[in-house]
Amino acid sequence: MAEGKKITTPLxxxxxxxxxxxxxxxxxxxxxxxxxxxxxxxxxxLEKGEKLPFDVKGQLIYYVGPSPAKPGKVIGSAGPTTSxxxxxxxxxxxxxGSKGMIGKGEMGGExxxxxxxxxxxxxxxxxxxxxxxxxxxxxNELVAWPELGAEAVxxxxxxxxxAIVVQDSYGGNLYVEGVKKYQRA
Amino acid sequence: MRQIQVKDITKAVRDLCIxxxxxxxxxxxxxxxxxxxxxxxxxxxxxxxxxxxxDKIAQEEQVxxxxxxxxxxxxxxxxxxxxxxxxxxxxxxxxxxxxGYTEGYLRKSILDDPIKGKNTGDNTxxxxxxxxxxxxxxxxxxxxxGGGSENxxxxxxxxxxxxxxxxxxFVVDMVKRSGSNPCPPIVVGVGIGGTFEMCAQMAKKSxxxxxxxxxPDPFYAKVExxxxxxxxxxxxxxxxxxxxxxxxxxxxxxFPRHIASFPAAVNINCHAARHKEAIL
Numbered sequence: 001m002a003e004g005k006k007i008t009t010p011l012x013x014x015x016x017x018x019x020x021x022x023x024x025x026x027x028x029x030x031x032x033x034x035x036x037x038x039x040x041x042x043x044x045x046l047e048k049g050e051k052l053p054f055d056v057k058g059q060l061i062y063y064v065g066p067s068p069a070k071p072g073k074v075i076g077s078a079g080p081t082t083s084x085x086x087x088x089x090x091x092x093x094x095x096x097g098s099k100g101m102i103g104k105g106e107m108g109g110e111x112x113x114x115x116x117x118x119x120x121x122x123x124x125x126x127x128x129x130x131x132x133x134x135x136x137x138x139x140n141e142l143v144a145w146p147e148l149g150a151e152a153v154x155x156x157x158x159x160x161x162x163a164i165v166v167q168d169s170y171g172g173n174l175y176v177e178g179v180k181k182y183q184r185a
Numbered sequence: 186m187r188q189i190q191v192k193d194i195t196k197a198v199r200d201l202c203i204x205x206x207x208x209x210x211x212x213x214x215x216x217x218x219x220x221x222x223x224x225x226x227x228x229x230x231x232x233x234x235x236x237x238x239x240d241k242i243a244q245e246e247q248v249x250x251x252x253x254x255x256x257x258x259x260x261x262x263x264x265x266x267x268x269x270x271x272x273x274x275x276x277x278x279x280x281x282x283x284x285g286y287t288e289g290y291l292r293k294s295i296l297d298d299p300i301k302g303k304n305t306g307d308n309t310x311x312x313x314x315x316x317x318x319x320x321x322x323x324x325x326x327x328x329x330x331g332g333g334s335e336n337x338x339x340x341x342x343x344x345x346x347x348x349x350x351x352x353x354x355f356v357v358d359m360v361k362r363s364g365s366n367p368c369p370p371i372v373v374g375v376g377i378g379g380t381f382e383m384c385a386q387m388a389k390k391s392x393x394x395x396x397x398x399x400x401p402d403p404f405y406a407k408v409e410x411x412x413x414x415x416x417x418x419x420x421x422x423x424x425x426x427x428x429x430x431x432x433x434x435x436x437x438x439x440f441p442r443h444i445a446s447f448p449a450a451v452n453i454n455c456h457a458a459r460h461k462e463a464i465l
Binding site for chain 1: 225226228229231232235236238239240242243246248249250251252253254290291292293294304332333336364365366368418419420421422424425426427428429455456457
């Protein structure tokens with residue numbers, strides 16, 4: 001199993017500030033799922049000045065739409081989806097108090113600036129390693145919008161969920177740094 | 186004429202959907218293991234090891250290796266001596282998709298309309314490409330195609346004067362632009378020639394070839410190898426976090442072209458490069 005620095009959610013600014021690109025981490029505690037449609041709904045609520053269906057303060061949002069759980073299992077396969085589709089939404093959730101996101105692939109737009117401004121962190125977990133990631137999910141509770149199916153918001157309780165810090169609160173970006181290091185003419 | 190019952194087609198498709206999503210092909214495992222020897226980035230190596238571990242868990246526990254169990258894409262080669270009995274071929278395939286995705290606990294990712302859409306609830310309809318061939322067999326090739334890698338695809342109507350160098354540049358630039366998004370290490374499918382729609386279809390079809398297979402024409406086989414080398418110099422690496430292993434393979438399919446046209450298409454597959462076939 002993966003090794004790394006252990007962190008527990010909800011996160012404080014101090015913990016977020018201690019995370020730098022390239023750090024391997026193991027997350028324990030609650031994380032909240034959400035992807036395209038759930039983000040649209042969450043941002044609509046925030047823009048109307050209404051409350052989110054859960055307390056977002058200090059929390060991480062996991063961009064995932066799991067496959068259905070087999071009988072006796074907590075969750076189906078649950079790897080990350082491409083985060084770039086949430087570029088528009090992530091800064092709004094960071095402003096509302098979220099401490100970061102878990103997904104795959106580089107995040108652009110206003111996201112790097114928002115990570116700095118609101119002391120947030122973007123973590124990647126291996127895309128397509130969905131059966132492996134699912135093993136670190138110990139509980140799964142529906143929070144909102146069951147009609148969205150795989151896209152509904154759920155509270156996952158995770159134990160030693162493996163991730164890598166890919167975009168940090170200092171503007172560091174492993175997608176840029178890593179590729180630069182191994183690029184050849 | 187040889188008769189094939191629709192219920193046998195449905196059963197074969199149901200099993201293909203589950204098998205492809207639970208059990209990654211040996212071609213992918215071999216290519217990932219081989220890449221461990223050449224990968225220079227420690228993070229890259231760790232990611233490849235995680236992918237291999239993930240694929241093993243999926244197989245052992247009989248669960249999908251990736252939660253995105255894809256759009257169900259089929260290439261069907263139907264022998265001209267085959268007669269479909271008691272129903273319709275496309276309906277039989279869609280019924281198999283419905284059964285496979287429901288009974289196999291696979292994710293349903295299809296909206297019934299691109300704009301006004303709601304989830305169809307059973308991952309139908311499938312995308313089916315039918316080809317009539319000689320003989321009395323029905324060959325059903327299946328690939329569940331994930332959205333993340335499918336989104337990193339492009340077709341370009343190039344100029345004949347762009348030549349093979351122009352095509353190579355288009356493919357490499359496209360892969361670089363895609364970066365971390367299609368879940369590298371990827372398989373790159375390329376179509377060259379034909380018409381607009383046929384070119385894109387060839388790029389998709391090339392992804393059904395096993396990793397390590399080469400185009401039978403030595404000229405294109407060499408281009409495949411050159412492109413693979415060039416792409417792996419990009420530094421994108423596993424998951425786009427830097428490294429040598431950006432692509433596991435490049436596959437090219439070609440077709441004659443109009444004197445004025447020079448279409449080229451790129452269709453990318455993620456490392457969960459699932460493809461299985463059944464012959465009835």
